[in-house]
Amino acid sequence: MRTLFFFLLSLAGIAYYAFTAVHTGLRDADEPARQLLMVTYGLVSLGALASPLLYSRWSSVGWPNAVVKHSVHTLIAVLLGQIFMAGVMFVGDLFTGIRAVSIGLQTAWTTPTSHSTFAFSRNPAVGQLAMLSGGVLILGLLYGVFRRYHYQVRSVQLPISELPKAFHGLRIVQLSDIHSGSFDNPQAVSKGVDMAMGLNPDLILFTGDLVNNRADEFKPYLDIFARLNAPLGVYSVLGNHDYGDYVRWRSPDAKQANLHTLMQYQRQAGWRLLLNESVTIHKGGDALTLIGVENWSGRANFSRYGNLQKALSNAPANRPAILISHDPSHWGAEVVGNYPQIVLTLSGHTHGMQFGIESRWFKWSPVQYFYKEWAGLYQLGHQYLYVNRGFGFLGYLGRLGMPPEITLLELVEQTSTNRHR
Secondary structure, three states, X not given: OXXXXXXXXXXXXXXXXXXXXXXXXXOOOOXXXXXXXXXXXXXXXXXXXXXXXXXXXXXXHOOOOHHHHXXXXXXXXXXXXXXXXXXXXXXXXXXXXXXHHHHHHHHHHHOOOOOOXXXXXXXXXXXXXXXXXXXXXXXXXXXXXXXXXXXXXXXXXXXXXXXXHHXXXXXXXXXXXXXXXXXOOHHHHXXXXXXXXXXXXXXXXXXXXXXXOOHHXXXXXXXXXXXXXXXOOEEEOOOHHHHOOOOXXXXXXXXXXXXXXXXXXXXXXXXXXXXXXXXXXXEOOEEEEEEEOOOEOOOOOOOEOOOHHHHOOOOOOOOOEEEEOOOOHHHHHHXXXXXXXXXXXXXXXXXXXXXXEEOOOOEXXXXXXXXXXXXXXXXXXXXXXXXXXXXXXXXXXXXEOOOOEEEEEEEEEOOHHHHOO
16 A cells, blocks of 8 residues: 555656646747646546556556557657656755745845845746757657667676686576567567577577466467577576566466476477586586576565575586576575586576666666666676676667677686686
8 A cells, every 4th residue: 555655656747747837838838739738648647547457457468459558658758758748857955945945044144124026937938948858858768669670789708717628618608587478579580599599509599487376378479489599509498577476376386387388398499498406517528517596686675486495406616607697696696606617697688677777888777776787797806797788678668778688708718817807
């Protein structure tokens, strides 16, 4: 109840300040045009404010058709634009309030007996700036919808401590967060799979979230992803969305049956699903340990089905190991420092929030305020974490500044040069 109250209170605050921005920004417009624009904005705004509820309902039971699906997601983009508008307008009000208090105190100090009054009104320029900012964000998000299948290959070389000689130059392709229930273009998805196979991987690792909620979401794409193969195999783990925790099931048995179906689909695709277990990968007489755990999060609001201690129970402690674990917060919470044999952890989960800015000099996404490690490569001592930005998309049907990722990781021998890089 408390969560619902704060949610409704937040929506009310957003609605008020976004409306204030439009009302203020259009103050100098011709009255007939102003009235028409305000009515139009009011209708669209109501739909945008209702969009989270509409999304919550249809994402759990299935979308009635593509038109409804894209309409609701467009309204969500409008809502995000409204949040930005409201923020700009709120900051403008703060400055206006500070200025009013300052002048009021100054007037009272210099002319204490004066009964003159003064008033401050909102500047139309602030409202117009808010409208412009929100409009740019909305258009950007809509543009990102057309970029959701523009896969990007990111290549990383990793110097691994005590890497067995046969594994020098090992090519690992990592995929994560497929979210097949969001797909609507099999040809584009197939192109992404072809890109992954074109990298000639020795090993393919999938780090969870095959579906949004239901196993049947993957069925239309099973044959496409079954084309993934590598000499050393294709391995996978479960992500938080794979368990069906975010929908209502008619019974616990129905939920369990859905999970078993999802596991069976992965086996049909030729993937080896690792459920809190380890396997030994052999190459040229050498061996490397691969560990896969079920979803385990360092954040309390996500599930903890994983058991790393169980997964390591039969793994030699003196052999380098690679861990695939869906949630990157697992690395800092349980892996680093406690299990030195795990030289590389591969995760996903964050999607880079499908929105952000990345360049050689600057890297930002709102998700960084929730996750310390959220995209790309991280290192503590001799232990690495790589966080894949995701192959698919969820919630927002697009990607803006955070393209879908296919990762190629090449393991190389650690030398004195790269040891001190």
